[in-house]
Amino acid sequence: MIDSRKSHTPLRQVAIVGSGLAGLVAATELRIAGVAVTLFEKSRGPGGRMAAKRLPAPADGSADIGAQYFTVRNPAFRQFLEQYAGNDCWGEWQGRFRYQDDQGSWQDMRPAQRFVGIPRMSAITRAISAGLDVRSGVRIARLQRNDQELWTLTDTEGGTHGGYDAVVLTPPPAQTDELLTDSGLSELADDLNIRISRMQACWTVVVHFPQGSGAGVEGFMPNSSLLNWAANNSSKPGRDDDGEWWVLHGDPDWSDANTDMAPDQVRETLLAEFLRCSGVTAQPDNFLVHRWLYAKPRARTAQGHLWFADQRIAVAGDWLDGGRVEGAFNSAAGLISRLQAEGLISDLAQPR
Incomplete structure (x- = not known):
């Protein structure tokens, strides 16, 4: 039985599953409030969908294979980046960006400041993670609560990590659902599924044009059932590439329907569509293919975050x-902010 008095006890130690931007922001602000935080990341390092992947030899660099850029509408987000990422690892990506309307005509995208990490998108998350306790290469498989209402996390290798007052889950919804279900928390999983929408897949192809593509733009969105987005990654600030590396994102519906397609076929399909839509005649000489199983929510989802107060489990993420x-x-x-309002953590020592 849950001790209702416990639900008002301030948080002292919190586990966060996932070290994408949501996990890193939560960890940073919890630490400011005096809470001890441990992040568990299944990959080799922080980043989540703000990911970059090393380019194939003989290239010396990386390409942004996840989020291509970001905008800043919330002044608190800018303040957070300036304070915890610094100003050297992100900047504005200027260029010509176009989209193709339903009649097939090309139009300029709406003017906006588009920001990217420098020299790669993951530079931002790596900067924010400095000083945080991030346990990389650890995939959490199960959560278990003891008689003292403290959480123990068990990883896929059988290792245990315990003594946490609360757990924050930031993986994509399908993985969060699986973790909750495998932990015997089916009620929370059911609640999650009611509140959120499904994430769609995305095939990503990175191609290199040794003499440049001649596309005449830095990024574009065609009216295509195959290709959703194409961008000249080499045009972003801080990149020092020979030639041009282009990132091609498949259409979400097409990617969903073809998640098991052979990578070589994906490459040929998206490259052919890129050449058709852009009018580029140059031929690439190097490739990289990546599949995102959980890339984009189908629609706007539940508002902001989920907090299951009795179990002291939170769910957060861009989706x-x-x-x-x-x-x-x-x-x-x-x-x-919600945890502060409920008296579970102290006010932040520094403003957001």
Whole structure:
């Protein structure tokens, strides 16, 4: 039986599953409030969908294979980046960006400041993670609560990590659902599924044009059932590439329907569509293919975050706030504000 008095006890130690932007924002602000935080990351390092992947030899660099850029509408997000990422690892990506309307005509995208990490998108999350306790290469498989109402996390290798007052889950909804279900928390999983929408897949192809592509733009969205987005990654600030590396994102519906397609076929399909839509005649000489199983929410989802007070489990992520990079910040910051309002953590020592 849950001791209702416990639900009002301030948080002292919190585990966060996932070290994408939402997890890092929550960890940073919890630490400011005096809470001890441990992040568990299944990959080799922090980043989540703000990911970059090393380019194949002989290239010396990386390409942004996840989020291509971000905007800043919330002044608190800018303040957070300036304070905890610094100003050297992100900047504005200027260029020509176009979209193709339903009649096939090309139009300029709406003017906006588009920001990217420098020299790669993951530079932002790596900067924020400095000083945080991030346990990389640890995939959490199960959560268990003891008689003292403290959580123990068990990883896929059988290792245990215990003594946490609360757990914050930031993986995509399908993985969060699986973790809750495998932990005997089916009620929470059912609640999660009622509140959120499904995430769609995305095939990503990175191609290199040794003499440049001649596309005449830095990024575009064609009216295509195959290709959703194409961008000249080499045009972003801080990149020092020979030639041009282009990132091609498959259409979400097409990617969903073809998640098991052979990578070589994906490459050929998206490259052919890129050449058709752009009018580029140059041929690439190097490739990289990546599949995102959980890339984009089908629609706007539950508002901001979820907090299951009796179990002291929270769910946060950009997919709970529109799917944009800034949504990850808003989701985590909203969760922290709620914990403050409920008296579970102290007021932040520094303003957001």
